[in-house]
Amino acid sequence: MGIKCDVLSLHVTEIRLENMNISGRIDADSLCKLPSLQFLSLAINHITGDIPESMSNCLGLTYLNLSSNMLNGKVPASMESLKNLRSFDISNNNLTGYIPHFKQEIELVYHNTMISGMSVNETDPAIKASDDKIRDNVNQPKAPTLAWSITILTLVLLITFFSLFIFFTDKKNPKVAEVKESKKCVHESSARNYTTGTEDDIEKGGKVQDLVFFGERQEKFTMDDLLTSAADLQGRNIYSSLYKIRLKNSSIFVVKRLKNLHVSGDDFKQKVMRIGNLKHPNLLPLVACHSSDHDKLLIYRYQNSGSLSSLFSSYVERKVDIPWKKRLSIMSGIARGLDYIARELDEDCAPHGNLKPSNVLLGETEEPLISEFGILNLLYGKRALLYSSYGYRAPEKELTKKADVFSFGVILLELLTGKIVEKSGINLPGWVKSMVREEWTAEVFDAEVNRVGKQWAFPLLNVALKCVSYLPEHRPDISEVLEKIEHVVNSEEDHSISSPSSVESDQQDHMVVPKTSETPGN
Template structure:
């Protein structure tokens, strides 16, 4: 920076000298013009010079004669142009010197600064692997003879059955023994691999006749897998649709057995979680209730509410089943189960229509058209259907505190099933109980509904 200042000072002095010389030269020329010398050697009066200029301005050409020895414009103009060029040249030379001084100062500062850290080449960075990479594995909850390898699963024929924001479902047929499985692929999960493994071991240990058993779980570096036995009967949704289309019978006894089975499965979930943190199902609906070859209901998707990211809005995707409070709890599962009971009684499907079934049924009851809510098959057994309607209306109460627990719902449904002579022995409970007035034990008294058992 000192060198830069010195250069600027030299340039300023040079420019001052040039300007001074130019001024002296100009004054000398002007003085020569105004002080012409006469023939006798005396200085001409300024008045005479002025008179000549005035006569010239009015067109008298003979009035003014250029002195022989005077200095005129064409004699000193080249000197002025040369001086101007020199000034411009000196300016650019000085500018370059100043910039060079700045560059040298920057280099000096960088030279005095500490050296930057040595980073590995880009090729080395690209080759760095994670500290721990889990290899693809499958963990089974079935006997050895039923197990297979991840490679068998990846090479199997797979047909997409459905997909959503958080998961996809495939029907997979193994090549070696033609066994068919339902494989659920989770797209994203908030759990780490270790957390996922710990949680799935707890789910796999749950064994109940109304829960879809988990055959195995697995994972790769990019996804997590849940493996179940494929149920050829499909879901309760598909069976109810077939009934509406006239492709199958769906009698009252079958529907009541299904209602009892679902309630038992949900009650088992909450009984097993007693003393531990409860894990609600969170997605009870017709398509998540599968039926085996005997029409026994199997609750699927249990535990999946913990495996998906709640921020993705994967839960409560079917608004017709979601409780108003939009939270995961036993009370919200009771609400969803109440909607399923209403679907079994009315023959109306919520999942695809988006119908607010609880509101519709309450409106029919309020207008004293209660008997009209039943499906034609259920209307034949209205004597038993009315108590079940009372239970379902209690389940879909707007406030969570007004809903019964799963255990209470199971108890009341079993009371209905015990007085029905047409139920199969496998689907009835061994506990004998006397029918009670379900209207007053489950539904508030102001909800008086005709047909309750007395």
């Protein structure tokens, strides 16, 4: 638990050991032997000692969180050699001295420490030259007081003349006055913007708008309400931060703050409008958004039932059961939601891009609600995927509808086999294909499926294996997948299947066996 690796290269990429009562010192020498380590969080533990100099050898780190420990001493200046580091949190420690002189843009958090801030790198030529210049200026004789007075008086007269010229020009030009009045009205009314917004409502001329709401149900809160409410950080990376916020009226929302976007302001507005206007029973609706020059926020309602990922975790730990009927409901619900957004969004806006159990929430009646759809498209544009959901990511690593079908196929296999990718790190498509090759197909299903739904699980396994085909052109469209799943659901409800034996016999004739031309283990 807490360790993630690339199942293809078998390299550790992420270590997250937060709030686990860990004590001792940081063994940086061992950590830095992991060549693919990018994410390291040891927050909220009892770690003592200093930050080792050898931590600077972890060159692949992009995120480092050592907050809320008992670290002391100084932060090593050699840490500035971590050129890939984008987030560094050492808050709530006993550290002293200065933060190293990082040359890249980085998110630094060091409150509740005795650190004074950014150190000065005296070897930096630009800084040294600046210091020399300051010292030279100090040693120069002061200019005569009369000369300085004349210069200042001249500047004041010029500024006054220019201001009067602009004032009288604006008075004579009614169009300019009208524009200024319009801008004033927009600014004054921004805090009262509670209606469903248009594209221009999201951001006007770089001015901060309050909140633009989507949907028929109008929430009654403002940005000030969000900023003054209790907020718990749920997760953070170099592209976004996620907060759970409880308003004073006890309503709970989730706020996703986006950063390092790779789309223009206009593209952001257009794509958020498309996302906000999507309405379906199996999509987590976007409640509101906020956009300014500095902040891009997406706001959703908090779901008390958690996510499919948390349900899987409880199932693996034998805390809950996932009945066959519930599995069918989850399969068909996700497929309906994906089919809807695939039909509603054009090719320029990926249907999802990051489908995995943690991005499927469960509603009040435990219906699946797909979240995060379209978000990856805002972060990466049309570039190849960089996210770390290796177990669910399609081999081609692209933002396409067929890539979403692959991710959904992995979730189908999880529901059928009871093997959870996020917990085991297993290459689930590869394992299932190998079982089918060896004619052990019936052995892939978990106990619950074998007990209740085995006779209907064979056609669903057939669909799932097609979804996880290595080549995108071999995968079905999501509409075809939905049709197959609904056929199984309706067949079970109508009791139209005569006997389990006839179903198994039929599936042996149609079972998908991985082609030898496809890459093994995918």
